[in-house]
Amino acid sequence: MSRTTTVPPCRICGGGLQEFFDFGKQPMANAYRTPGEPGEAFTFRLAGGICDRCTTVQLLEEAPHDRMFHGGYPYRSSGSSVMRSHFEQLADTFLATELDRPDPFIVELGSNDGIMLRKIAAAGVRHLGVEPCDDLAETGRRNGIRVCNEFFDEELGKRIREEDGPADVVFAANTFSHISFLDSVLRGIDALLAPHGVFVFEDPYFGDIVRKTSFDQIYDEHIFFFTVRSVKYMAAAHGFELVDAERLPVHGGEIRYTLARPGTRAVQPSVRTLLAEEEKAGLADPATLRRFSDDVRRVCTDLVSLLRALREDGRTVVGYGATAKSATLLNLCGIGPELLSYVCDTTPAKQGRLTPGTGIPIRSPRAFTEEFPDYALLLAWNHAEEIKSKESAFVASGGRWIEYVPDVRIS
Template identity: 60%
Template sequence: MTECRICGGAVEEFLDLGRQPLSDAFPRPADVDAEFFYRLAVGHCVECTMVQLMEEVPRERMFHEDYPYHSSGSSVMREHFTRTALNFIETELTTTDPFFVEIGCNDGVLLRTMAESGIRHLGFEPSAGVANVARERGVRVRTDFFEESTAAAVREAEGPANAIFSANTICHIPYLDSLLRGVDALLTPDGVFVFEDPYLGDIVKKTSFDQIYDEHFYLFSVRSVQAMAERFGFELVDVERHPVHGGEVRYTLARAGARQPTPAVARLLAEEEAQGLARPEVLQGFASSVTRIREDLVALLRSLRADGKTVAGYGATAKSATVTNFCGIGPDLVSYVCDTTPAKQDRLSPGVHIPVKSTEAFTASYPDYALLFAWNHAEEIMAKEERFRESGGQWILYVPEVRVV
């Protein structure tokens, strides 16, 4: 048992995914002995219902100069962030000289649109490598973590922000008390704090347990975000479902009483109540489904190996570290994983040490089966790799259940 990082209530563990490595640390063969491991377990707060990891990984181990993930790598995500930026420009950034801040701007995929539109902006990005990519694209970046002290420094230097946005980052930050005090310090009285992250409701419904890894400290629901907002003087005024990354919710927070909540908030709260998302027995049922997927996936891969079939992984994602290490899937079952990210190629997957190769290796000699770790981009990837299917290749998926397509 541990204390909730949001409200101090008791956190009850409901799923243990075992000994895990850093999900985005792809070691060279000579460096495998220096890998960092931790216990990946998740619990829920009996008071505010916030779902969170039982053990925190130091942020400097995850977000650093060599952080390999680039948001611009997917055309779907590029389009998503362009639409998001244009929507902010049309709705929240209509005053004279508006100021827009993004927490975790990565390679500038969203802020590039702000820069091209002449919007005064600033991105916080502690990972120097991707921050430099953003700068090369004309984006203003502060290579730093967003917290109370850094937000106050920006407020003093540049004035208040009309809107603060973050995508797939807020769930990474255990110290949300400092972050929300920073938002309070930086935001205008009528401004909004908008963030989108993987949605607990989708994770439970789809049994997408690979959304749980070191970087995802929190798994948000509308109920838990609403309680968190109220605790720090904010109000949840809007929610919006998005299909990206396997199912996310975009949350809009404003200062308490500043805006009228939309009907969407009440609707999604009612859906969560019907799903039983805060009930311990529902979360325990999710944990049982995770165990079943592990058993089914390992049995399938062992059967294919016994039949002499070749299997490669597709997408050296952070999520894949959870799957391979929890299931014990190594190079004996999956010969290699292909990925488009140069920083991951010619290295080994975290923990289980499956070789990572370029997608050119995949197309040069197709395997019999491809285990799709990047299942959240399935439509985009399968369309791109149509020749694999035409050659007789088949895809293995494990969300929401193990199946061959």
């Protein structure tokens, strides 16, 4: 239901936002508190809408940026071998295509631990990672990349251009959709990019979120959920042209968008194909969005019923992967330590802490392998293949995975 009186205008075009989901008060997804930590955790209303003009799906309220990305931000891109090879392949592609001219220069927004740029640095190519989280900036430097420890905006784009010259490529992975002030970022990219340059970004695809009911992609850090249609609009509104859109299997389904200055590149057929698919799927239609909200409720009901039945049966159930995504799932379903005894995760900074809002202890994967539970809820479902093959002994010993995307099932 739309509540236009409290809804802000679209951050991209100023149009009207039509609310289509409201997950209520939620904590920040990467705010892992220590047991007994004093004070209330920060919460905000996690609700979203679609713009009736440019069709960009976005959160209605946002958590403060500096609360999200700071010294203690725990996420490390290199935690998955699949993601490591994903970014190594992309670095090779950039080196072979966009960075094959004399003295090329590439800038990455949100360079994280340097997972992509380290390969560029090893090839001796001029680069700069922009990374506002202090620890990550430091890790990137240790990994041999040059890092600027600031938030990217128009002013920084201009400064980099003055100091380093124009960029052949500006790249952002799982970063662009996290930034509320995209207008300033796009002006900064405009200032920084060479006339022939490209801005390439990849983020979760709203088409996949609807198709798989992967509503756990919705949390404080994901302010925008893009489609080809909405990115085409945004690009044009900021003096760029969407020239390519490539679907990616990572993070539960993403698209890698390529923007260039208008008329400088041939528009790839994928843009038109995906636009037609989106139209056919009715991605911007109120009926589709209502169905999505109904599907979310169904998944939550099914999952809670299953977990309660297993508990009543005396089965042990744990969570696998303390993902940011799981914060939305666990809070929306009201799943706490009484239903999941712990969640295991490889990230040292998360271990010994509690899942946000639901207070489930996070333990090292050793806890899992030392004593397999009867069931494990696969919270890091986007890494299903990698995790299932790594933990094949769990199933061999009689353990079962519980999955919830696109439907709740035992596998």
